[in-house]
Amino acid sequence: MVLRKDVPFLKFTLKFARLLVVWELVIDTLHSTLLLYMIWQYLIDNFSNEAFLEVTPWSITSTAALTALSACPIQIYLSHRVKKLSGSWVVFTPLFILSLAEVWITRHCDLNTNITSDKSDRIDSYYNASRLVSIHIKNPVSVATDVSISVCLIFYLRKKRTGIRPEVAMGHRDSKLQNTDHTFPLPSRRIAEDILVERKRQYYFQVFSGVTHGFASRGDPNIPDERWGREQSAQGISGWFHRFLDERFA
Structure with a gap:
Protein backbone atom coordinates (compact mmCIF):
# COMPACT_ATOMS: atom_id res chain seq x y z
CA MET A 1 0.00 0.00 0.00
CA VAL A 2 2.86 2.36 0.77
CA LEU A 3 4.43 1.69 -2.62
CA ARG A 4 1.15 2.36 -4.42
CA LYS A 5 0.74 5.68 -2.63
CA ASP A 6 4.26 6.69 -3.60
CA VAL A 7 3.88 5.80 -7.29
CA PRO A 8 2.61 9.27 -8.41
CA PHE A 9 5.43 10.95 -6.50
CA LEU A 10 7.97 8.57 -8.03
CA LYS A 11 6.66 9.32 -11.51
CA PHE A 12 6.94 13.06 -10.84
CA THR A 13 10.47 12.60 -9.49
CA LEU A 14 11.55 10.68 -12.60
CA LYS A 15 10.05 13.30 -14.91
CA PHE A 16 11.71 16.11 -12.97
CA ALA A 17 15.05 14.28 -13.08
CA ARG A 18 14.74 13.92 -16.86
CA SER A 32 30.68 25.36 -24.49
CA THR A 33 29.60 27.44 -27.50
CA LEU A 34 30.35 30.68 -25.64
CA LEU A 35 33.78 29.41 -24.62
CA LEU A 36 34.61 28.52 -28.22
CA TYR A 37 33.48 31.99 -29.28
CA MET A 38 35.66 33.57 -26.57
CA ILE A 39 38.70 31.55 -27.69
CA TRP A 40 38.07 32.66 -31.26
CA GLN A 41 37.95 36.28 -30.11
CA TYR A 42 41.24 36.05 -28.24
CA LEU A 43 43.27 33.93 -30.66
CA ILE A 44 41.90 34.94 -34.07
CA ASP A 45 40.10 38.27 -34.13
CA ASN A 46 42.13 40.12 -31.48
CA PHE A 47 45.49 38.40 -31.53
CA SER A 48 48.15 40.73 -30.03
CA ASN A 49 45.48 43.36 -29.35
CA GLU A 50 46.41 44.71 -25.92
CA ALA A 51 43.39 46.99 -25.73
CA PHE A 52 41.05 44.03 -26.00
CA LEU A 53 42.81 42.25 -23.13
CA GLU A 54 41.74 45.07 -20.80
CA VAL A 55 38.06 44.58 -21.62
CA THR A 56 35.85 41.92 -20.10
CA PRO A 57 33.99 40.20 -22.96
CA TRP A 58 30.37 39.34 -22.35
CA SER A 59 31.04 35.64 -22.93
CA ILE A 60 33.17 35.55 -19.77
CA THR A 61 30.75 37.50 -17.59
CA SER A 62 27.88 35.31 -18.69
CA THR A 63 29.72 32.23 -17.43
CA ALA A 64 28.81 33.05 -13.84
CA ALA A 65 25.14 33.41 -14.74
CA LEU A 66 25.13 30.12 -16.64
CA THR A 67 26.83 28.40 -13.71
CA ALA A 68 24.15 29.66 -11.34
CA LEU A 69 21.37 28.63 -13.71
CA SER A 70 22.92 25.19 -13.91
CA ALA A 71 23.43 24.74 -10.16
CA CYS A 72 20.27 26.33 -8.77
CA PRO A 73 17.69 23.72 -9.98
CA ILE A 74 19.88 20.87 -8.75
CA GLN A 75 20.42 22.56 -5.39
CA ILE A 76 16.68 23.12 -4.97
CA TYR A 77 15.99 19.50 -5.93
CA LEU A 78 18.56 18.19 -3.43
CA SER A 79 17.19 20.56 -0.78
CA HIS A 80 13.77 19.06 -1.37
CA ARG A 81 15.26 15.58 -0.95
CA VAL A 82 16.71 16.72 2.38
CA LYS A 83 13.25 17.90 3.37
CA LYS A 84 11.76 14.51 2.45
CA LEU A 85 14.41 12.70 4.48
CA SER A 86 14.27 14.98 7.52
CA GLY A 87 10.60 15.95 7.35
CA SER A 88 11.52 19.41 8.63
CA TRP A 89 10.88 22.76 6.99
CA VAL A 90 13.45 24.28 9.34
CA VAL A 91 16.20 22.39 7.52
CA PHE A 92 14.79 22.96 4.03
CA THR A 93 14.17 26.73 4.29
CA PRO A 94 17.83 27.85 4.86
CA LEU A 95 19.03 25.61 2.02
CA PHE A 96 16.37 27.03 -0.30
CA ILE A 97 17.25 30.62 0.66
CA LEU A 98 20.96 29.97 0.08
CA SER A 99 20.23 28.58 -3.38
CA LEU A 100 18.16 31.63 -4.36
CA ALA A 101 20.73 33.98 -2.82
CA GLU A 102 23.46 32.48 -4.97
CA VAL A 103 21.39 33.11 -8.11
CA TRP A 104 20.60 36.69 -7.07
CA ILE A 105 24.25 37.51 -6.28
CA THR A 106 25.42 35.96 -9.54
CA ARG A 107 22.83 37.92 -11.49
CA HIS A 108 23.94 41.11 -9.74
CA CYS A 109 27.55 40.42 -10.72
CA ASP A 110 26.53 39.75 -14.31
CA LEU A 111 24.57 42.99 -14.60
CA ASN A 112 27.41 45.06 -13.18
CA THR A 113 30.08 43.56 -15.40
CA ASN A 114 28.10 43.80 -18.63
CA ILE A 115 27.58 46.86 -20.82
CA THR A 116 24.66 49.02 -19.71
CA SER A 117 23.02 52.06 -21.22
CA ASP A 118 24.62 54.35 -18.64
CA LYS A 119 28.34 54.76 -19.36
CA SER A 120 29.09 55.72 -15.74
CA ASP A 121 27.75 52.36 -14.50
CA ARG A 122 29.76 50.36 -17.01
CA ILE A 123 32.41 48.14 -15.44
CA ASP A 124 34.13 46.58 -18.40
CA SER A 125 37.59 45.70 -17.10
CA TYR A 126 38.88 42.83 -15.04
CA TYR A 127 40.30 45.20 -12.45
CA ASN A 128 37.06 47.09 -11.89
CA ALA A 129 35.01 43.92 -11.90
CA SER A 130 37.25 42.35 -9.26
CA ARG A 131 36.52 45.26 -6.92
CA LEU A 132 32.80 44.51 -6.77
CA VAL A 133 31.57 43.37 -3.37
CA SER A 134 29.17 40.89 -4.95
CA ILE A 135 32.08 39.17 -6.71
CA HIS A 136 33.71 38.40 -3.36
CA ILE A 137 30.42 37.31 -1.75
CA LYS A 138 29.43 34.93 -4.55
CA ASN A 139 32.05 32.23 -3.96
CA PRO A 140 31.55 31.92 -0.16
CA VAL A 141 27.77 31.71 -0.64
CA SER A 142 28.21 29.07 -3.34
CA VAL A 143 30.55 27.00 -1.16
CA ALA A 144 28.25 27.37 1.87
CA THR A 145 25.26 26.17 -0.17
CA ASP A 146 27.03 23.12 -1.60
CA VAL A 147 28.60 22.12 1.72
CA SER A 148 25.33 22.55 3.64
CA ILE A 149 23.36 20.42 1.19
CA SER A 150 26.06 17.73 1.13
CA VAL A 151 26.33 17.57 4.92
CA CYS A 152 22.55 17.37 5.34
CA LEU A 153 22.23 14.63 2.73
CA ILE A 154 25.03 12.55 4.25
CA PHE A 155 23.65 13.00 7.78
CA TYR A 156 20.04 12.08 7.02
CA LEU A 157 20.93 9.25 4.65
CA ARG A 158 23.17 7.68 7.29
CA LYS A 159 20.44 8.26 9.88
CA LYS A 160 17.91 6.40 7.73
CA ARG A 161 20.34 3.60 7.02
CA THR A 162 19.77 0.32 8.91
CA GLY A 163 21.75 -2.90 9.07
CA ILE A 164 20.38 -6.16 7.62
CA ARG A 165 20.72 -9.10 9.98
CA PRO A 166 20.66 -12.69 8.62
CA GLU A 167 17.31 -13.47 10.23
CA VAL A 168 15.82 -10.28 8.81
CA ALA A 169 17.16 -11.18 5.38
CA MET A 170 15.66 -14.67 5.60
CA GLY A 171 12.35 -13.22 6.75
CA HIS A 172 12.44 -10.91 3.76
CA ARG A 173 13.03 -13.90 1.48
CA ASP A 174 10.11 -15.68 3.15
CA SER A 175 7.79 -12.76 2.44
CA LYS A 176 9.01 -12.59 -1.15
CA LEU A 177 8.41 -16.30 -1.52
CA GLN A 178 4.87 -15.96 -0.18
CA ASN A 179 4.17 -13.15 -2.63
CA THR A 180 5.12 -15.33 -5.61
CA ASP A 181 2.20 -17.75 -5.25
CA HIS A 182 0.20 -16.07 -7.99
CA THR A 183 3.10 -15.26 -10.29
CA PHE A 184 5.34 -18.36 -10.40
CA PRO A 185 4.16 -21.78 -11.65
CA LEU A 186 4.13 -24.70 -9.22
CA PRO A 187 7.54 -26.23 -10.23
CA SER A 188 9.24 -22.85 -9.84
CA ARG A 189 7.70 -22.35 -6.40
CA ARG A 190 8.91 -25.77 -5.30
CA ILE A 191 12.43 -25.04 -6.49
CA ALA A 192 12.37 -21.70 -4.67
CA GLU A 193 11.10 -23.37 -1.49
CA ASP A 194 13.84 -26.01 -1.67
CA ILE A 195 16.50 -23.34 -2.10
CA LEU A 196 15.15 -21.34 0.83
CA VAL A 197 14.97 -24.41 3.09
CA GLU A 198 18.53 -25.41 2.20
CA ARG A 199 19.81 -21.90 2.95
CA LYS A 200 18.07 -21.90 6.34
CA ARG A 201 19.48 -25.32 7.11
CA GLN A 202 23.03 -24.24 6.19
CA TYR A 203 22.74 -21.05 8.22
CA TYR A 204 21.58 -22.78 11.43
CA PHE A 205 24.12 -25.56 10.99
CA GLN A 206 26.98 -23.07 10.56
CA VAL A 207 25.93 -21.21 13.69
CA PHE A 208 25.70 -24.40 15.75
CA SER A 209 28.99 -25.72 14.32
CA GLY A 210 30.69 -22.55 15.51
CA VAL A 211 29.30 -23.06 19.00
CA THR A 212 30.40 -26.70 19.18
CA HIS A 213 33.82 -25.83 17.81
CA GLY A 214 34.24 -23.24 20.52
CA PHE A 215 33.19 -25.82 23.14
CA ALA A 216 35.75 -28.32 21.83
CA SER A 217 38.58 -25.80 21.63
CA ARG A 218 38.26 -24.94 25.33
CA GLY A 219 39.96 -28.18 26.32
CA ASP A 220 43.36 -28.01 27.98
CA PRO A 221 46.00 -28.89 25.33
CA ASN A 222 48.24 -30.25 28.13
CA ILE A 223 45.61 -32.89 29.02
CA PRO A 224 45.00 -35.06 25.89
CA ASP A 225 42.17 -37.06 27.48
CA GLU A 226 40.19 -33.94 28.34
CA ARG A 227 40.70 -32.43 24.89
CA TRP A 228 39.73 -35.74 23.21
CA GLY A 229 36.62 -36.04 25.36
CA ARG A 230 35.46 -32.54 24.49
CA GLU A 231 35.99 -33.16 20.78
CA GLN A 232 34.01 -36.40 20.94
CA SER A 233 31.19 -34.64 22.76
CA ALA A 234 31.15 -31.84 20.22
CA GLN A 235 31.05 -34.32 17.34
CA GLY A 236 28.19 -36.19 18.97
CA ILE A 237 26.19 -33.00 19.54
CA SER A 238 26.94 -31.83 16.00
CA GLY A 239 25.78 -35.14 14.52
CA TRP A 240 22.56 -35.04 16.55
CA PHE A 241 21.87 -31.47 15.44
CA HIS A 242 22.56 -32.40 11.82
CA ARG A 243 20.00 -35.23 12.00
CA PHE A 244 17.53 -32.87 13.67
CA LEU A 245 17.89 -30.39 10.80
CA ASP A 246 17.41 -33.15 8.25
CA GLU A 247 14.16 -34.19 9.93
CA ARG A 248 13.05 -30.60 10.51
CA PHE A 249 13.51 -29.44 6.92
CA ALA A 250 12.70 -32.72 5.18
Whole structure:
Protein backbone atom coordinates (compact mmCIF):
# COMPACT_ATOMS: atom_id res chain seq x y z
CA MET A 1 0.00 0.00 0.00
CA VAL A 2 2.86 2.36 0.77
CA LEU A 3 4.43 1.69 -2.62
CA ARG A 4 1.15 2.36 -4.42
CA LYS A 5 0.74 5.68 -2.63
CA ASP A 6 4.26 6.69 -3.60
CA VAL A 7 3.88 5.80 -7.29
CA PRO A 8 2.61 9.27 -8.41
CA PHE A 9 5.43 10.95 -6.50
CA LEU A 10 7.97 8.57 -8.03
CA LYS A 11 6.66 9.32 -11.51
CA PHE A 12 6.94 13.06 -10.84
CA THR A 13 10.47 12.60 -9.49
CA LEU A 14 11.55 10.68 -12.60
CA LYS A 15 10.05 13.30 -14.91
CA PHE A 16 11.71 16.11 -12.97
CA ALA A 17 15.05 14.28 -13.08
CA ARG A 18 14.74 13.92 -16.86
CA LEU A 19 13.96 17.62 -17.16
CA LEU A 20 17.05 18.38 -15.10
CA VAL A 21 19.17 16.27 -17.45
CA VAL A 22 17.77 18.12 -20.49
CA TRP A 23 18.27 21.47 -18.76
CA GLU A 24 21.90 20.65 -17.92
CA LEU A 25 22.50 19.53 -21.50
CA VAL A 26 21.18 22.83 -22.86
CA ILE A 27 23.19 24.93 -20.38
CA ASP A 28 26.37 22.94 -21.01
CA THR A 29 25.98 23.20 -24.79
CA LEU A 30 25.43 26.96 -24.58
CA HIS A 31 28.38 27.40 -22.25
CA SER A 32 30.68 25.36 -24.49
CA THR A 33 29.60 27.44 -27.50
CA LEU A 34 30.35 30.68 -25.64
CA LEU A 35 33.78 29.41 -24.62
CA LEU A 36 34.61 28.52 -28.22
CA TYR A 37 33.48 31.99 -29.28
CA MET A 38 35.66 33.57 -26.57
CA ILE A 39 38.70 31.55 -27.69
CA TRP A 40 38.07 32.66 -31.26
CA GLN A 41 37.95 36.28 -30.11
CA TYR A 42 41.24 36.05 -28.24
CA LEU A 43 43.27 33.93 -30.66
CA ILE A 44 41.90 34.94 -34.07
CA ASP A 45 40.10 38.27 -34.13
CA ASN A 46 42.13 40.12 -31.48
CA PHE A 47 45.49 38.40 -31.53
CA SER A 48 48.15 40.73 -30.03
CA ASN A 49 45.48 43.36 -29.35
CA GLU A 50 46.41 44.71 -25.92
CA ALA A 51 43.39 46.99 -25.73
CA PHE A 52 41.05 44.03 -26.00
CA LEU A 53 42.81 42.25 -23.13
CA GLU A 54 41.74 45.07 -20.80
CA VAL A 55 38.06 44.58 -21.62
CA THR A 56 35.85 41.92 -20.10
CA PRO A 57 33.99 40.20 -22.96
CA TRP A 58 30.37 39.34 -22.35
CA SER A 59 31.04 35.64 -22.93
CA ILE A 60 33.17 35.55 -19.77
CA THR A 61 30.75 37.50 -17.59
CA SER A 62 27.88 35.31 -18.69
CA THR A 63 29.72 32.23 -17.43
CA ALA A 64 28.81 33.05 -13.84
CA ALA A 65 25.14 33.41 -14.74
CA LEU A 66 25.13 30.12 -16.64
CA THR A 67 26.83 28.40 -13.71
CA ALA A 68 24.15 29.66 -11.34
CA LEU A 69 21.37 28.63 -13.71
CA SER A 70 22.92 25.19 -13.91
CA ALA A 71 23.43 24.74 -10.16
CA CYS A 72 20.27 26.33 -8.77
CA PRO A 73 17.69 23.72 -9.98
CA ILE A 74 19.88 20.87 -8.75
CA GLN A 75 20.42 22.56 -5.39
CA ILE A 76 16.68 23.12 -4.97
CA TYR A 77 15.99 19.50 -5.93
CA LEU A 78 18.56 18.19 -3.43
CA SER A 79 17.19 20.56 -0.78
CA HIS A 80 13.77 19.06 -1.37
CA ARG A 81 15.26 15.58 -0.95
CA VAL A 82 16.71 16.72 2.38
CA LYS A 83 13.25 17.90 3.37
CA LYS A 84 11.76 14.51 2.45
CA LEU A 85 14.41 12.70 4.48
CA SER A 86 14.27 14.98 7.52
CA GLY A 87 10.60 15.95 7.35
CA SER A 88 11.52 19.41 8.63
CA TRP A 89 10.88 22.76 6.99
CA VAL A 90 13.45 24.28 9.34
CA VAL A 91 16.20 22.39 7.52
CA PHE A 92 14.79 22.96 4.03
CA THR A 93 14.17 26.73 4.29
CA PRO A 94 17.83 27.85 4.86
CA LEU A 95 19.03 25.61 2.02
CA PHE A 96 16.37 27.03 -0.30
CA ILE A 97 17.25 30.62 0.66
CA LEU A 98 20.96 29.97 0.08
CA SER A 99 20.23 28.58 -3.38
CA LEU A 100 18.16 31.63 -4.36
CA ALA A 101 20.73 33.98 -2.82
CA GLU A 102 23.46 32.48 -4.97
CA VAL A 103 21.39 33.11 -8.11
CA TRP A 104 20.60 36.69 -7.07
CA ILE A 105 24.25 37.51 -6.28
CA THR A 106 25.42 35.96 -9.54
CA ARG A 107 22.83 37.92 -11.49
CA HIS A 108 23.94 41.11 -9.74
CA CYS A 109 27.55 40.42 -10.72
CA ASP A 110 26.53 39.75 -14.31
CA LEU A 111 24.57 42.99 -14.60
CA ASN A 112 27.41 45.06 -13.18
CA THR A 113 30.08 43.56 -15.40
CA ASN A 114 28.10 43.80 -18.63
CA ILE A 115 27.58 46.86 -20.82
CA THR A 116 24.66 49.02 -19.71
CA SER A 117 23.02 52.06 -21.22
CA ASP A 118 24.62 54.35 -18.64
CA LYS A 119 28.34 54.76 -19.36
CA SER A 120 29.09 55.72 -15.74
CA ASP A 121 27.75 52.36 -14.50
CA ARG A 122 29.76 50.36 -17.01
CA ILE A 123 32.41 48.14 -15.44
CA ASP A 124 34.13 46.58 -18.40
CA SER A 125 37.59 45.70 -17.10
CA TYR A 126 38.88 42.83 -15.04
CA TYR A 127 40.30 45.20 -12.45
CA ASN A 128 37.06 47.09 -11.89
CA ALA A 129 35.01 43.92 -11.90
CA SER A 130 37.25 42.35 -9.26
CA ARG A 131 36.52 45.26 -6.92
CA LEU A 132 32.80 44.51 -6.77
CA VAL A 133 31.57 43.37 -3.37
CA SER A 134 29.17 40.89 -4.95
CA ILE A 135 32.08 39.17 -6.71
CA HIS A 136 33.71 38.40 -3.36
CA ILE A 137 30.42 37.31 -1.75
CA LYS A 138 29.43 34.93 -4.55
CA ASN A 139 32.05 32.23 -3.96
CA PRO A 140 31.55 31.92 -0.16
CA VAL A 141 27.77 31.71 -0.64
CA SER A 142 28.21 29.07 -3.34
CA VAL A 143 30.55 27.00 -1.16
CA ALA A 144 28.25 27.37 1.87
CA THR A 145 25.26 26.17 -0.17
CA ASP A 146 27.03 23.12 -1.60
CA VAL A 147 28.60 22.12 1.72
CA SER A 148 25.33 22.55 3.64
CA ILE A 149 23.36 20.42 1.19
CA SER A 150 26.06 17.73 1.13
CA VAL A 151 26.33 17.57 4.92
CA CYS A 152 22.55 17.37 5.34
CA LEU A 153 22.23 14.63 2.73
CA ILE A 154 25.03 12.55 4.25
CA PHE A 155 23.65 13.00 7.78
CA TYR A 156 20.04 12.08 7.02
CA LEU A 157 20.93 9.25 4.65
CA ARG A 158 23.17 7.68 7.29
CA LYS A 159 20.44 8.26 9.88
CA LYS A 160 17.91 6.40 7.73
CA ARG A 161 20.34 3.60 7.02
CA THR A 162 19.77 0.32 8.91
CA GLY A 163 21.75 -2.90 9.07
CA ILE A 164 20.38 -6.16 7.62
CA ARG A 165 20.72 -9.10 9.98
CA PRO A 166 20.66 -12.69 8.62
CA GLU A 167 17.31 -13.47 10.23
CA VAL A 168 15.82 -10.28 8.81
CA ALA A 169 17.16 -11.18 5.38
CA MET A 170 15.66 -14.67 5.60
CA GLY A 171 12.35 -13.22 6.75
CA HIS A 172 12.44 -10.91 3.76
CA ARG A 173 13.03 -13.90 1.48
CA ASP A 174 10.11 -15.68 3.15
CA SER A 175 7.79 -12.76 2.44
CA LYS A 176 9.01 -12.59 -1.15
CA LEU A 177 8.41 -16.30 -1.52
CA GLN A 178 4.87 -15.96 -0.18
CA ASN A 179 4.17 -13.15 -2.63
CA THR A 180 5.12 -15.33 -5.61
CA ASP A 181 2.20 -17.75 -5.25
CA HIS A 182 0.20 -16.07 -7.99
CA THR A 183 3.10 -15.26 -10.29
CA PHE A 184 5.34 -18.36 -10.40
CA PRO A 185 4.16 -21.78 -11.65
CA LEU A 186 4.13 -24.70 -9.22
CA PRO A 187 7.54 -26.23 -10.23
CA SER A 188 9.24 -22.85 -9.84
CA ARG A 189 7.70 -22.35 -6.40
CA ARG A 190 8.91 -25.77 -5.30
CA ILE A 191 12.43 -25.04 -6.49
CA ALA A 192 12.37 -21.70 -4.67
CA GLU A 193 11.10 -23.37 -1.49
CA ASP A 194 13.84 -26.01 -1.67
CA ILE A 195 16.50 -23.34 -2.10
CA LEU A 196 15.15 -21.34 0.83
CA VAL A 197 14.97 -24.41 3.09
CA GLU A 198 18.53 -25.41 2.20
CA ARG A 199 19.81 -21.90 2.95
CA LYS A 200 18.07 -21.90 6.34
CA ARG A 201 19.48 -25.32 7.11
CA GLN A 202 23.03 -24.24 6.19
CA TYR A 203 22.74 -21.05 8.22
CA TYR A 204 21.58 -22.78 11.43
CA PHE A 205 24.12 -25.56 10.99
CA GLN A 206 26.98 -23.07 10.56
CA VAL A 207 25.93 -21.21 13.69
CA PHE A 208 25.70 -24.40 15.75
CA SER A 209 28.99 -25.72 14.32
CA GLY A 210 30.69 -22.55 15.51
CA VAL A 211 29.30 -23.06 19.00
CA THR A 212 30.40 -26.70 19.18
CA HIS A 213 33.82 -25.83 17.81
CA GLY A 214 34.24 -23.24 20.52
CA PHE A 215 33.19 -25.82 23.14
CA ALA A 216 35.75 -28.32 21.83
CA SER A 217 38.58 -25.80 21.63
CA ARG A 218 38.26 -24.94 25.33
CA GLY A 219 39.96 -28.18 26.32
CA ASP A 220 43.36 -28.01 27.98
CA PRO A 221 46.00 -28.89 25.33
CA ASN A 222 48.24 -30.25 28.13
CA ILE A 223 45.61 -32.89 29.02
CA PRO A 224 45.00 -35.06 25.89
CA ASP A 225 42.17 -37.06 27.48
CA GLU A 226 40.19 -33.94 28.34
CA ARG A 227 40.70 -32.43 24.89
CA TRP A 228 39.73 -35.74 23.21
CA GLY A 229 36.62 -36.04 25.36
CA ARG A 230 35.46 -32.54 24.49
CA GLU A 231 35.99 -33.16 20.78
CA GLN A 232 34.01 -36.40 20.94
CA SER A 233 31.19 -34.64 22.76
CA ALA A 234 31.15 -31.84 20.22
CA GLN A 235 31.05 -34.32 17.34
CA GLY A 236 28.19 -36.19 18.97
CA ILE A 237 26.19 -33.00 19.54
CA SER A 238 26.94 -31.83 16.00
CA GLY A 239 25.78 -35.14 14.52
CA TRP A 240 22.56 -35.04 16.55
CA PHE A 241 21.87 -31.47 15.44
CA HIS A 242 22.56 -32.40 11.82
CA ARG A 243 20.00 -35.23 12.00
CA PHE A 244 17.53 -32.87 13.67
CA LEU A 245 17.89 -30.39 10.80
CA ASP A 246 17.41 -33.15 8.25
CA GLU A 247 14.16 -34.19 9.93
CA ARG A 248 13.05 -30.60 10.51
CA PHE A 249 13.51 -29.44 6.92
CA ALA A 250 12.70 -32.72 5.18
